[in-house]
Amino acid sequence: xxxxxxxxxxxxxxxxxxxxxxxxxxxxxxxxxxxxxxxxxxxxxxxxxxxxxxxxxxxxxxxxxxxxxxxxxxxxxxxxxxxxxxxxxxxxxxxxxxxxxxxxxxxxxxxxxxxxxxxxxxxxxxxxxxxxxxxxxxxxxxxxxxxxxxxxxxxxxxxxxxxxxxxxxxxxxxxxxxxxxxxxxxxxxxxxxxxxxxxxxxxxxxxxxxxxxxxxxxxxxxxxxxxxxxxxxxxxxxxxxxxxxxxxxxxxxxxxxxxxxxxxxxxxxxxxxxxxxxxxxxxxxxxxxxxxxxxxxxxxxxxxxxxxxxxxxxxxxxxxxxxxxxxxxxxxxxxxxxxxxxxxxxxxxxxxxxxxxxxxxxxxxxxxxxxxxxxxxxxxxxxxxxxxxxxxxxxxxxxxxxxxxxxxxxxxxxxxxxxxxxxxxxxxxxxxxxxxxxxxxxxxxxxxxxxxxxxxxxxxxxxxxxxxxxxxxxxxxxxxxxxxxxxxxxxxxxxxxxxxxxxxxxxxxxxxxxxxxxxxxxxxxxxxxxxxxxxxxxxxxxxxxxxxxxxxxxxxxxxxx
Amino acid sequence: xxxxxxxxxxxxxxxxxxxxxxxxxxxxxxxxxxxxxxxxxxxxxxxxxxxxxxxxxxxxxxxxxxxxxxxxxxxxxxxxxxxxxxxxxxxxxxxxxxxxxxxxxxxxxxxxxxxxxxxxxxxxxxxxxxxxxxxxxxxxxxxxxxxxxxxxxxxxxxxxxxxxxxxxxxxxxxxxxxxxxxxxxxxxxxxxxxxxxxxxxxxxxxxxxxxxxxxxxxxxxxxxxxxxxxxxxxxxxxxxxxxxxxxxxxxxxxxxxxxxxxxxxxxxxxxxxxxxxxxxxxxxxxxxxxxxxxxxxxxxxxxxxxxxxxxxxxxxxxxxxxxxxxxxxxxxxxxxxxxxxxxxxxxxxxxxxxxxxxxxxxxxxxxxxxxxxxxxxxxxxxxxxxxxxxxxxxxxxxx
Numbered sequence: 001x002x003x004x005x006x007x008x009x010x011x012x013x014x015x016x017x018x019x020x021x022x023x024x025x026x027x028x029x030x031x032x033x034x035x036x037x038x039x040x041x042x043x044x045x046x047x048x049x050x051x052x053x054x055x056x057x058x059x060x061x062x063x064x065x066x067x068x069x070x071x072x073x074x075x076x077x078x079x080x081x082x083x084x085x086x087x088x089x090x091x092x093x094x095x096x097x098x099x100x101x102x103x104x105x106x107x108x109x110x111x112x113x114x115x116x117x118x119x120x121x122x123x124x125x126x127x128x129x130x131x132x133x134x135x136x137x138x139x140x141x142x143x144x145x146x147x148x149x150x151x152x153x154x155x156x157x158x159x160x161x162x163x164x165x166x167x168x169x170x171x172x173x174x175x176x177x178x179x180x181x182x183x184x185x186x187x188x189x190x191x192x193x194x195x196x197x198x199x200x201x202x203x204x205x206x207x208x209x210x211x212x213x214x215x216x217x218x219x220x221x222x223x224x225x226x227x228x229x230x231x232x233x234x235x236x237x238x239x240x241x242x243x244x245x246x247x248x249x250x251x252x253x254x255x256x257x258x259x260x261x262x263x264x265x266x267x268x269x270x271x272x273x274x275x276x277x278x279x280x281x282x283x284x285x286x287x288x289x290x291x292x293x294x295x296x297x298x299x300x301x302x303x304x305x306x307x308x309x310x311x312x313x314x315x316x317x318x319x320x321x322x323x324x325x326x327x328x329x330x331x332x333x334x335x336x337x338x339x340x341x342x343x344x345x346x347x348x349x350x351x352x353x354x355x356x357x358x359x360x361x362x363x364x365x366x367x368x369x370x371x372x373x374x375x376x377x378x379x380x381x382x383x384x385x386x387x388x389x390x391x392x393x394x395x396x397x398x399x400x401x402x403x404x405x406x407x408x409x410x411x412x413x414x415x416x417x418x419x420x421x422x423x424x425x426x427x428x429x430x431x432x433x434x435x436x437x438x439x440x441x442x443x444x445x446x447x448x449x450x451x452x453x454x455x456x457x458x459x460x461x462x463x464x465x466x467x468x469x470x471x472x473x474x475x476x477x478x479x480x481x482x483x484x485x486x487x488x489x490x491x492x493x494x495x496x497x498x499x500x501x502x503x504x505x506x507x508x509x510x511x512x513x514x515x516x517x518x519x520x521x522x523x524x525x526x527x528x529x530x531x532x533x534x535x536x537x538x539x540x541x542x543x544x545x546x547x548x549x550x551x552x553x554x555x556x557x558x559x560x561x
Numbered sequence: 562x563x564x565x566x567x568x569x570x571x572x573x574x575x576x577x578x579x580x581x582x583x584x585x586x587x588x589x590x591x592x593x594x595x596x597x598x599x600x601x602x603x604x605x606x607x608x609x610x611x612x613x614x615x616x617x618x619x620x621x622x623x624x625x626x627x628x629x630x631x632x633x634x635x636x637x638x639x640x641x642x643x644x645x646x647x648x649x650x651x652x653x654x655x656x657x658x659x660x661x662x663x664x665x666x667x668x669x670x671x672x673x674x675x676x677x678x679x680x681x682x683x684x685x686x687x688x689x690x691x692x693x694x695x696x697x698x699x700x701x702x703x704x705x706x707x708x709x710x711x712x713x714x715x716x717x718x719x720x721x722x723x724x725x726x727x728x729x730x731x732x733x734x735x736x737x738x739x740x741x742x743x744x745x746x747x748x749x750x751x752x753x754x755x756x757x758x759x760x761x762x763x764x765x766x767x768x769x770x771x772x773x774x775x776x777x778x779x780x781x782x783x784x785x786x787x788x789x790x791x792x793x794x795x796x797x798x799x800x801x802x803x804x805x806x807x808x809x810x811x812x813x814x815x816x817x818x819x820x821x822x823x824x825x826x827x828x829x830x831x832x833x834x835x836x837x838x839x840x841x842x843x844x845x846x847x848x849x850x851x852x853x854x855x856x857x858x859x860x861x862x863x864x865x866x867x868x869x870x871x872x873x874x875x876x877x878x879x880x881x882x883x884x885x886x887x888x889x890x891x892x893x894x895x896x897x898x899x900x901x902x903x904x905x906x907x908x909x910x911x912x913x914x915x916x917x918x919x920x921x922x923x924x925x926x927x928x929x930x931x932x933x934x935x936x937x938x939x940x941x942x943x944x945x946x947x948x949x950x951x952x953x954x955x956x957x958x959x960x
Contacts, residue, residue, distance in 0.1 A: 029648070031732040068837075074690045082837065098689050101699045102706070134737045167891055167907060170843075174889025174954035184796065184956045189788040194795060195843050195890070231734055245732045249649070253725065260717030267710035274703025289843035290810055290829055290884065292892040294906045309889070309924060310908045316926040316955060325955035327924045328889055361734055393909060403909060404922055 166287030236474030307390030662723030669716030
């Protein structure tokens with residue numbers, strides 16, 4: 001009782017000053033939809049929190065200094081060796097600070113988990129179409145966060161100034177230097193003179209512990225606020241429409257679940273840090289510009305850039321006494337630039353091509369957007385081949401394949417692979433759509449064969465249960481191209497005229513390619529739209545689907561009224 | 562009763578959690594009758610009579626009986642005097658299982674607490690300061706921490722799943738776009754402000770203000786100028802010059818051709834006096850390779866020739882190449898004796914050491930520059946000059 005009174009007292013005290021009772025009450029009952037894939041974003045958030053906590057711990061001892069010292073600490077194999085203070089203080093954290101090694105490893109594992117989480121989350125959002133209106137801003141914020149995460153990770157693992165990270169910095173310098181016109185200047189400004197100099201570690205340090213985490217924190221806050229404000233998307237299912245959110249309330253359900261999940265994420269990185277060694281800088285030795293060991297690999301999220309550098313043929317152009325080092329700046333900038341720019345533009349391109357300007361709060365099943373899914377798998381293939389090529393020497397050694405074969409396979413693969421992946425994925429998606437149609441129209445096969453009195457054999461089927469049917473029938477048609485007011489005339493609507501209009505029409509056919517929507521049994525569960533939409537004639541103008549005029553005026557939303 | 566799915570004036574979404582819906586009466590005023598989900602309430606609470614009021618969103622628990630479906634939330638009027646209808650059940654789905662689960666959860670938490678104490682004890686008793694000490698400390702601290710966190714997670718999960726009753730609520734969404742009236746009002750306010758500020762009417766104020774801030778915007782770029790010196794010609798040369806001895810990297814001692822006589826050997830060397838200077842070594846690191854007679858494609862004379870080794874820059878079939886890869890500057894540290902290939906471990910640029918280190922595979926575009934070497938009076942290997950071309954990665958000014 002006294003606890004309750006204390007709480008009530010605190011609440012009253014706060015409410016007298018903040019006027020929160022009403023708003024916070026609504027907040028507490030805010031509904032959060034549930035799906036395992038929604039946990040991916042939470043992994044990122046929690047690993048970021050762990051990174052902030054463990055990173056702060058590490059700063060208490062780390063010395064971001066490139067001043068030469070002779071080591072006399074607890075790690076005997078390096079006694080008397082010349083090294084930078086940064087490296088020496090990292091050894092100190094590892095061997096002389098209790099819990100130092102653990103926290104260092106948790107920090108590194110969390111960073112890897114953070115990046116892996118971002119990738120998985122981004123893939124989930126892309127394939128379910130969760131980036132669609134009104135969530136385009138959050139998608140863009142996510143891409144910026146990904147980029148910041150890459151930089152934050154690269155700068156972070158460069159700080160100990162060990163042999164491996166020094167090589168990474170050397171590569172960074174070579175890449176910056178290759179940029180036409182300004183590269184040499186940029187490199188000199190970044191490093192404060194020639195490589196390695198004495199300034200790069202302190203500079204990366206302040207970027208790593210203040211500027212970039214500050215930006216990430218601000219963007220994560222904006223990302224979460226928007227998610228909160230727009231309400232989370234939900235997976236298709238019974239009773240779930242674009243006009244509602246079905247799930248459990250924030251208090252107590254979501255709070256308790258997400259709290260538990262925080263412990264699981266923390267436990268996972270703690271277990272990894274306890275049992276799986278990561279970045280053993282004491283084995284690499286301090287940086288020196290003369291030595292390098294075979295099989296050097298960056299952290300996994302840099303592997304794609306590493307692979308791009310490895311796969312590039314030796315092209316350069318030296319006109320009028322200046323060097324265009326295509327062999328360096330093209331792989332460093334183009335592949336990742338292509339992926340990020342493509343990802344950033346895609347929601348708007350898709351909207352323009354399909355004319356679908358409705359709000360979407362129910363996620364797509366990947367199969368229900370075959371072109372998007374195929375494009376995504378194509379991009380993943382592109383990324384994956386470059387990523388594997390980033391470890392071509394390791395692959396060559398472990399699988400006994402000639403190194404150059406792997407590189408040549410990757411050179412061909414990055415062009416052919418995505419195309420093949422696109423075609424196969426699209427066929428699989430269309431096939432799955434037809435399978436769904438079959439289930440909707442004919443039900444589930446039971447394996448029971450029955451002979452009719454007339455001698456005919458039939459297989460018995462049973463209808464799909466309600467919950468599954470709601471998922472199966474969640475597919476909707478895209479609005480038809482063009483607008484209703486042009487039905488009567490032969491003049492194509494604005495946006496459909498001229499060359500660009502023809503391009504759009506072609507793209508429309510590709511992007512909206514789908515199996516015809518099933519004519520279900522009209523099973524009375526509010527999916528009537530599947531029947532109403534008039535087939536698959538996309539070219540037909542003004543089929544009345546409202547083609548993106550009225551916000552939220554789509555068929556699927558009316559289906560459940 | 563009103564249709565819960567009727568189009569909504571999106572303003573409610575904001576107010577819902579910022580103000581609890583108090584301000585609905587103003588601009589959004591009309592807030593369209595059933596807009597507030599409260600209209601769905603069947604409790605006869607008069608939601609329809611107070612269209613300007615917004616209540617919390619309409620919700621449905623699980624799959625409730627049809628009658629109850631629409632009664633779950635009474636509209637919260639100004640005083641909040643209306644009693645709230647209970648939305649969440651108070652008892653678990655299965656009381657018998659819950660009773661067992663309660664014990665399991667408590668056990669998890671108690672064990673988590675014990676493991677947590679274990680962490681504190683381990684911190685106190687396991688010292689570091691040696692390799693094994695750090696290992697043991699890591700194992701014990703990490704092990705106890707992991708167990709604590711894992712048990713907390715497991716306990717909390719069982720708690721949610723077994724002790725808390727299953728609940729599914731449905732909350733209405735609202736279109737993000739604002740009501741046209743709100744938009745119009747916003748535009749009016751905006752325009753009023755712009756007008757009152759005179760910013761639009763008096764271009765001279767506007768333009769001079771913009772002009773005044775321009776240099777301020779550029780200033781930070783100027784401030785960054787002193788981040789580093791200008792490169793100048795510094796990338797074109799290294800510290801190598803005529804007469805500098807080649808010191809073996811590691812032992813820091815000069816070397817004679819006789820000491821380096823077994824063919825197929827490779828050694829990293831640096832210029833005398835600069836071995837501990839990382840800035841100098843980042844460009845001046847050199848490998849010397851000993852060949853058998855006849856293995857090397859020599860070009861007579863004193864100038865670099867494509868795909869050839871300059872014969873007069875070698876001593877006794879010992880050839881010196883820059884160790885800094887011409888791709889992005891990693892040390893090209895791997896050498897394959899049988900094929901005479903120099904391989905950079907970073908991106909696998911491969912150079913043929915017998916042919917003037919020409920590129921035979923990989924992303925590097927240029928051969929590793931050859932360092933002219935000779936011997937001094939004491940018979941030690943020396944450089945007879947700097948590299949003829951810039952070493953290391955390409956850069957814009959390089960011709």
